Amino acid sequence: MLEIKNLHVAIEDKKILNGLTLTVNDGEVAAIMGPNGSGKSTLSYVIAGKPDYDILDGEILLNGVNVLDMEAHERAAAGLFLAFQYPLEIPGVTTMTFLKSAMNAQRKSRGEDELPVAEFMKRVKAASDRLGIAQDMLRRGLNVGFSGGEKKRMEILQMALLEPQFCILDETDSGLDIDALKIVSEGVNVLRDSKRSFLVITHYQRLLNYFVPDTVHVMAHGQVVKTGGKELALELEASGYADYKTLAA
């Protein structure tokens, strides 16, 4: 369970989050929608531990433990995962090497042994097949020369292999055509279970047709200004964000 309590965050003296409070229960898929500049991506970075932000007040508790005291890699080992809006390219590091380093680093910090190579290969093969990722892509530099859709699929592949407890999808649907959106959604759907929770950040309702949320939160001016069920997303699609832009001001 993730609880965000009264979170105030600034970057370079500019206040982005203004007392945001949000709870996502085990097994819940929560969508966050909101206009540009409402602080959605900031929220995802702050949860994942990007160092550029000043945390002015508040707590982020993952199963009761405040993750704000942890570095990004400790949060990952504790079960947090952020699927990036713009996945980065790492020339010279093959996807395979990267996956292995990440999985073993997390296992090490949890006090587990390294994964045997055969088992690692088996898991990578199964997960990449499911996402339609060709094996030769795994031997290339991570995300180097990949299309937008391929990069997003790579994020979901990492999510599947790292088996996090809490997943944040930051505009995973942006830049995807309808086929890629279906593949990615299916990839995420199979990861849904009663223990794993998701925070899905999106501008559009489209993704939520394939990856159906339990709750929808509307963010504006760095706060959650409205919470509802999946039907709220449909309302927003029809009415737009105009009402919310003034609501919190």
Add this chain to the structure above:
Amino acid sequence: MSAVTIIRSKTEQAILALFAKHKDQLQGQGSFGSQRAKAFASFEQTGLPHRRIEAWHYTDLRSLLREAPPLAAKPASHVVQRAAEKNWSTDQIDATRLMLVNGFYDESISSFTMPQGVKVTDVYKALSDPSSKNFHDHIGQATQSSDPLIELNTAFMNGGVVIEIASGTKLDKPLELRCLVEGIDPVSMHARILVIAGDDTEFTLIESHQGPDALSYQVNNVVELFLGNNAHVHHVRLNQSGNYAVDLSTLAAVVGAETSFNTFHMVNKPGIARHQVFVKMQGEGAHLSVNGVNMLNGTQHADTTLAIDHAAPACTSRELFKTILDAQATGVFQGKIMVKQIAQKTDGKMMSQAVLLSDDAKMNNKPELEIFADDVVCGHGATCGALDEDLLFYLMARGLPKAEAEALMLAAFAGEAIETVENEDLRAILEAVVGDWLGQRAHHVE
């Protein structure tokens, strides 16, 4: 008219005294003596190069060289015995080995037999043997410039090795030249290595250097390479000299027509290093690739200086250098591509990239082009910066601790240059040296 008084540093005075003391005992008195005297006279004129000499602006030897240790003597048998027992990073490579101890070739601990087509001569003997015609004909011929390091080497040279590779020889095993410094007192040494390779030769030459830590010894080696036509030559220099060592080295090569020459250079340990590469592309259609990785920590200073002379048409040259700097380390890259008027259809590209891991580390990049032909493609670039913070966060968000994430990025950074080395086993060794360096660094960071 009064004579100009030259003010000499303490080190320069000591070098003068060394020459006065040794000049009559060095090998090759008769024929070679006058060459020595000429070289030393030239050095005497200029003294140690300093920051007001353009080529030495960033590596001011006059202030960096605090002393001039005595010349290394031919090693005694117990020193040679100890030398034979050393472990090397390249031990797993099946190679024909030539061993230099304190600048002197030692046959007794080198490979017992040389491959067919390979002839090895001890410079110590060749110096005073007029019948070593190839040595006397070639010495100093790979370089025309009056470089102070070459002049000093010529003046003090007393050992080294001549490797002659007959035309048509294709070696299936690499030749490895192991240069070891062994002892407990600081010494200086000026070995000369000549490689004379005929047409249609194919070989890999490894140069490995190591010496004791915490000993301020000085090396000033000069390697002259003469490559015939249509040859394929790979050269890897791995500099693991001791951490207090001053390691100065010059590689001067003359490249024949249609020949490809690939040289790679790695520095990770010596306190002060300068590696000069002077290449003359003298035959049409030759291909040159000069690459390297320098990894510097503490107060290390490492300089890579290239001068690529395109003196024939339709040659290509590629240079890629990667420098990783931590703590208060200083890096220098000076690369000059000269294209003579005759060298139409030249294709040259040079790139130097540096990563600074601390606020106090310093990198000096100086790429230069000098083009006298009108139908050429030449380019150079230099980058210098910190590790990408966003990339670091991406890796950490996947569970990699900061030191491990940095190591992965740096290994990839260095890897791009290592990829230019064709021999897979050598690549693995170079990657392992990078891995060790990064491991030690991570240890300090933690």
